Amino acid sequence: MACLVRSWIPLLFLQSFLVAIAFGSNEGEEFSEELLLKPLPDRKVLAHFHFENRAPPSNSHGRNHHLFPKAISQLVQKFRVKEMELSFTQGRWNHEHWGGFDPLSSMNAKPVGVELWAVFDVPQSQVDISWKNLTHALSGLFCASINFLESSTSYAAPTWGFGTNSDKLRYGSLPREAVCTENLTPWLKLLPCRDKDGISALMNRPSVYRGFYHSQRLHLSTVESGQEGLGSGIVLEQTLTVVIQPETTSVETNMQPSWSLSSLFGRKVVGSCVLAKSSNVYLQLEGRLGHESKNVDTEIEAHKLWMNSDFDLSLKPDRVIRESSSLLFIFDIDKSSDSEPFDLGLTWKLPSKWSCEQAPLHASRFLMGSGNERGAIAILLKATESQEKLSGRNLTTDGRCTIKANIFQIFPWYIKVYYHTLQIFVDQQQKTDSEVLKKINVSPSTDKVSSGMLEMMLELPCEVKSAAISIEYDKGFLHIDEYPPDANQGFDIPSALISFPSHHASLDFQEELSKSPLLSSFKEKSLVRSYTEVLLVPLTTPDFSMPYNVITITCTIFALYFGSLLNVLRRRIGEEERFLKSQAGKKRGGLKQLLSRLTAKIRGRPIEAPSSESPAAESSFLSSKLIFKIILVAGAAAAWQYFSTDK
């Protein structure tokens, strides 16, 4: 009995220990789900899903996760990722109508295809290896060809142009990657409730992919605990931004379409994800609504705000928050249930118009020139309406008002850029580099080894109307194996990133907020950035069908060169002269001469003086020699055959 007790005690200890570990490590793990809805000026609706999963710092050994996806934490541990962002995007963000100067657009307007950047916490020499391994791991995790970013020709190491200053940063993008539901499913798998419950249940695939723009993003950052022995915490932020056109029945063109969640997504929210700490839905109305705030009784005013002469909300918001230019309605979906699903709707009663705040300069990029030999890339920065408002903010020491713009651009190696041809035009007048170019950093591309990168900082006067940058390039010629199967479609140049380092976007909430990760991230100042279009460059193709012809014809030319030159050099003077003498000395019959010429041709020797033998004898001698040769060759062949089969 004592023995039994003795054997039980350690087990009990162990059990209690395990339980303690299990619950202890879960303590700080938090998951929250949020959805921001925002009607856009051009009769579309933006839905921004935001999921945040936090794993607190803990011992790196024996980490056990309750909510946090294990795949991600393993990724972070293995490759020592400090910060990482992966986005899958289809469609192009419309900066003019959907906004360019708010945190939502500066964080979620992404280039087409896949974009990945990561900062590593490893020694400088191992960064590239970590990057390669990371791309492979992510490729498997998200069912995408992210592994193409492994090759050094497809990624770059931006120094300051990207916004994050780190020498351990790597950036790569795949403009041609087709983003579809097979990428969304693994992304949803990382959520504790998947798309079964809570807000994510809204993600009906046909309605998401029917939209004008969708971008799924995964942002990882590690938080140093600062304590000894503890690892670092991880914050995983997953967002899906969709722009959908609501189906409208009204014929009035200037009337904003009315919509509800069920009409947008074909689904309703039935309860929140039970594992989420908070699940909120926000509705942001921008523009003219902000100025209506008066010092009236808040209760009445709140009612007025969501049911007024302009529009109706189908549900009563739990809170209303004012921002400098917009209103934010907050709904808590915990109250909804099966019998009473959450189905927020917005009905417009009067036509309304507003505009979104735009970035100081609108960037677009295009190709110049024709033909497949060379061309030029031009980036055009055009002043937007919001520029007047912004001007005067950034006075330099000498009192001039300037706008700073960073341009970051990756060139694939087959776009051979001549950096000395960089030209900058401000308001259609060419400027020298020293006038507007503040900083430039170039890393030229090496053929088949590395891609080129251009970072530059422009300092433009505030009153600028347009600025254009052009740079010339030659198109490279690739080996036949380096072309993709659809070679004639052309090659994509990844988007350029234009960021405005002296401008920061943030939502300025007047009230103190509850702990909402989405809103607090909006409150933080974020760099204003916009991506340009992806460019399609057609490259010349060789003839894919004839490598053999090319090889044989070229080798024939070499044979011609070698053979004929050697033949000329080999001809002997003496023999020739003897031949000439014999020709001059003896005039023979036509037939005889022909015969001797023929034999000479056959034997490959100059014609000799005819011997005393009769032609018949000579021919028999020749034939016997010929027979001997044939027998020799046949014997050799037979021997070869015999020995080779023997082995």
Add this chain to the structure above:
Amino acid sequence: MAEEQNKKPCRFWIWASASVVFRLILISFPGNLNLSSRPEVSTPLTSIRRLAEGYWLKQASMSPYAGSMYHGSPLLLSVLGPLTVQRIKGQPSHLLCSLVFVIADILSAMLLRGIGQKLQMAYGLNARLLGFFMDKVILPCGDIAALVYFWNPFTIVSCVGLSTSPIENLAVILALFGAVTRRVPLAAFGFVMATHLSLYPATLAIPIIIILRYGLDAPPIKLFLQTRSVENEKSSTSTVSKQAKSKQTTHLPFLWKTVAHFLFWVLLWSLYVLVLCALSLNKYGGLEEMFKRTYGFILSIEDLSPNIGVFWYFFAEVFDFFRNFFLIVFHVNVLFMLLPLVIRLKHRPCFLAFVYLAISSILKSYPSVGDSALYLSLWALFVNELVDMKFSFFLFCGYLGISLLSPVMHNLWIWRGTGNANFYFGNAIGYACFQIVFVVESVSAMLNHDRALRRSSSNHGEVKS
């Protein structure tokens, strides 16, 4: 006769200055000729745009070889680089560079004329030595070669088209001129510079050493011995035999001393060039980087952009695992013919130099018309010997046709997209074939000329006896 001789140089100078004026007119044309981006004119090695890019990179305190743009010499960069940046208001952007190339062309032509005059003198002397009576006029091959160089469309195009090949050609011609006039340091300098600029003139070491050892082009030595023996038998008091006797001591000297002198100077100059290169590339990887980016680039044929050679398409199409094999085979082909040629043509070192240059311009990794211009004008030095060359009209038509068709095919393929790569490659194949026929026929004509000399000298001997 004297009047005519006076007139001729006069006419030569008129034509030469006319060609210079023609060039000046062309370069002061605004840049819409776009010759500098023609694949026939500028290769990755000789393109001035790439040189400007290298200079820009160097000014931005980066290695000029960073990226895959510039593959030329660092010395050329420091000479021509500043000229690519400087602009004169209202003038085409690369005017100063063009002027440098025009000057290089003038110098080359003058040196060619000098070589030609030496060769002409030697030809006359040898003919007299062999005892031929002048039944035909010796053509002034120097003037002809210089005029061919001046007026060859290929030369004009590569001069106006801003490729650095005029400078490479100048270095080659300088080496030959130095050897012909027995200025050993000059010959060594030209040789080292030419090799430094484009690697292939390294083969010229053999002809230059032969020139320095044996002297200029002459009929085979056997002939002289034969003539001498005949003459000696006939009469020992004749003046011709006296000359031959005196020749006996001067014609076959083993001038090892000159050769050693040459090698010493080559060593000295190459050390000098290397030190200069190392100094200018001090911060950017040094000489190792330079060799990798210049000679390595030439030998490994990394750039597959179209040119008038056949390699680019071959290596764009060949399977990757055969690439190294074919690289070796093709480069060895340049070297294979060196020995047979030197055995058969050792009595004609200048002609040997021409053949070597022609071969390397056929088998070059990145050939341009500038290389053809060089060997074509060298060919004109031997008009006296090569008058009986076969197929010359056919070859002329071939060269003409190719140079007209090549831009058309390029335009069809690259700019219009209506043709495909085979059009242009077919053109390149045709060009290679014509060049091969040209070289083979020239060698054959030269050997036939020697044969004819021997025959006539033996006839001559027979007649005399």
